[in-house]
Amino acid sequence: MATKIAASNLSSGSLLLTLSVPPPQGRLWPADADAAVPYWVYTDPEVYAEEMAKIWYGPHWLFVGLECEIPEVGDWKTTTLGERPVIMIRSAENEISVVENRCAHKGVKFCQARFGHAQELICPYHQWSYALNGDLQGVPFRRGVKRQGGMPADFDLTQNGLAKLRVEEANGLVWATFSQETPTFRDYLGEKFWKHYTRVYDGRKLEVLGYNRQHIPANWKQMQENIKDPYHAGLLHVFFATFGLFRADQKSAVDIDEDGRHGILISRKGEQKATEDTADIRNFLGDLVLEDPRVMDVVAEFPGEDTVGMITIFPSVILQQQVNSLTTRQIVPKGPAGFDFHWTHWCYANDTPEMRLRRTRQANLFGPAGFVSADDGEVLEMTQQGATPSPDAHMILQMGGRVIESTDHQVTETAVRGMYRYWRKVMGL
Amino acid sequence: MDGLAAITRDGLRDFFDDYYATLDEVRLHDWPEFFIQDCLYRVIPRENFEAGYTLCTIQAESRGMLRDRVMGLTRTQMYAPRYYRRFPTAPRLIAEADGVAQVRHNLLLVQTLIDKPSEIVLSAVCHDRVVIDEGRLRFAERIVVFDSEMLPNSLVYPA
Numbered sequence: 001m002a003t004k005i006a007a008s009n010l011s012s013g014s015l016l017l018t019l020s021v022p023p024p025q026g027r028l029w030p031a032d033a034d035a036a037v038p039y040w041v042y043t044d045p046e047v048y049a050e051e052m053a054k055i056w057y058g059p060h061w062l063f064v065g066l067e068c069e070i071p072e073v074g075d076w077k078t079t080t081l082g083e084r085p086v087i088m089i090r091s092a093e094n095e096i097s098v099v100e101n102r103c104a105h106k107g108v109k110f111c112q113a114r115f116g117h118a119q120e121l122i123c124p125y126h127q128w129s130y131a132l133n134g135d136l137q138g139v140p141f142r143r144g145v146k147r148q149g150g151m152p153a154d155f156d157l158t159q160n161g162l163a164k165l166r167v168e169e170a171n172g173l174v175w176a177t178f179s180q181e182t183p184t185f186r187d188y189l190g191e192k193f194w195k196h197y198t199r200v201y202d203g204r205k206l207e208v209l210g211y212n213r214q215h216i217p218a219n220w221k222q223m224q225e226n227i228k229d230p231y232h233a234g235l236l237h238v239f240f241a242t243f244g245l246f247r248a249d250q251k252s253a254v255d256i257d258e259d260g261r262h263g264i265l266i267s268r269k270g271e272q273k274a275t276e277d278t279a280d281i282r283n284f285l286g287d288l289v290l291e292d293p294r295v296m297d298v299v300a301e302f303p304g305e306d307t308v309g310m311i312t313i314f315p316s317v318i319l320q321q322q323v324n325s326l327t328t329r330q331i332v333p334k335g336p337a338g339f340d341f342h343w344t345h346w347c348y349a350n351d352t353p354e355m356r357l358r359r360t361r362q363a364n365l366f367g368p369a370g371f372v373s374a375d376d377g378e379v380l381e382m383t384q385q386g387a388t389p390s391p392d393a394h395m396i397l398q399m400g401g402r403v404i405e406s407t408d409h410q411v412t413e414t415a416v417r418g419m420y421r422y423w424r425k426v427m428g429l
Numbered sequence: 430m431d432g433l434a435a436i437t438r439d440g441l442r443d444f445f446d447d448y449y450a451t452l453d454e455v456r457l458h459d460w461p462e463f464f465i466q467d468c469l470y471r472v473i474p475r476e477n478f479e480a481g482y483t484l485c486t487i488q489a490e491s492r493g494m495l496r497d498r499v500m501g502l503t504r505t506q507m508y509a510p511r512y513y514r515r516f517p518t519a520p521r522l523i524a525e526a527d528g529v530a531q532v533r534h535n536l537l538l539v540q541t542l543i544d545k546p547s548e549i550v551l552s553a554v555c556h557d558r559v560v561i562d563e564g565r566l567r568f569a570e571r572i573v574v575f576d577s578e579m580l581p582n583s584l585v586y587p588a
Contacts, residue, residue, distance in 0.1 A: 210484025
């Protein structure tokens, strides 16, 4: 299914090539293949359906939750992977199961709460019951009543359990995949990203600080792009730029994995001072002063001098370490034009009360009302509005050139290009 | 100092009317003045509140932090233009002791964006503690606990 895209005539951005496997409805990919992405990737329902099959239900690990959310055997949490509802449940002392929240009998999404505790899983419709690992163990009137009715003699409980996903726990986070083809989670990250991952997820026990949930009316890939795009961070986010949390003139880096699917933006906090580069930042506000600066009371807690590590794990989650604010931001697609965004703010279980308070204060920068993140939700919605009526127009991804490689600066869209190259490969486009 | 000597129902009613009028009219710079210097202001999802989690969608621990919020809204943040209108129920006096009135009421926060139908941003209950400070009523504490499970993108202006 792999399609060769001729990379000829890159200078002619408007030239369109016909692909040997044509995109849906005969749509075309721009000739400038790596540095131009058509807007139908955000809008086309056929493309979206293919993404569900090939990406979300394909050979990729999806973020499910935190191990500490279900401490006791029988504790469960519901969530959604791709569009499918699932239950993450501690099925034994040292075992976490992830099963589809869909009764094998009639398809009922039988767990409706976010969290709960159970001895067994029971569907309310006909009371089919399942063990905590999803095995079917009871079907009422299976043998009939007074020799009437009942299931056929060859009905096999072992063949009719809940659909089970492959599960791995890695230093406090739970991951699942629908595919048997997916490599181990560590291989899925690759050694370089395993190192980035374990810088924060280092094996210490985690604890939830709380949740934020918002629906962003934009294609799910836009959220991945947003955290693979350091170019915007010091421009859109005046708060970041002004207070030196993330700005183009600071020491920084972009790292991507071999496939281009995962990325990390690395930065070091600077000062609130004008430099020759802040002249390019129209909104740099040198005169702004926080009246109560406790929200910016930052302490160094990780090895090295980097203060920001924003990891995008394709396709489902962003792992945020922005100074002392630690979150998982789960992406749940809701059709081509929207996604639900579930933020789990966490701390280390052995954090002092002061550290917990610090993380809670810094959370004011993030989430649906965040000094910084609210900008992103807004601009993603505005992007979807601009892209939707013009699916055959395309974005310009030339910042930092056309190469796809790790860089030691922020003035690049290399990680976005990397994601779309991988996306085209998986999608066969 | 001149001003209020006691907290009365009429006084509370006027206080909340002023508060919501100030916000609906987007007089943001007047908003922090409704709070004492060492106030606590929280807008928090119900699930966090009930689980005892401390994480808030908005948190301010002083009038200064509220002023910083206003600075963010007016000078650093980017958002599409919109109207917010608040529909509170009448304040219900839960308890009054040691000069603190505990008041509770429901709140609907409705937003209208350009070219869009109006929609509910928050369906919430407000847990307020109101005191007399510098001769006027002020919030010592305001905790807005919202049921809303999935916010329609951003929460821009305060509740």
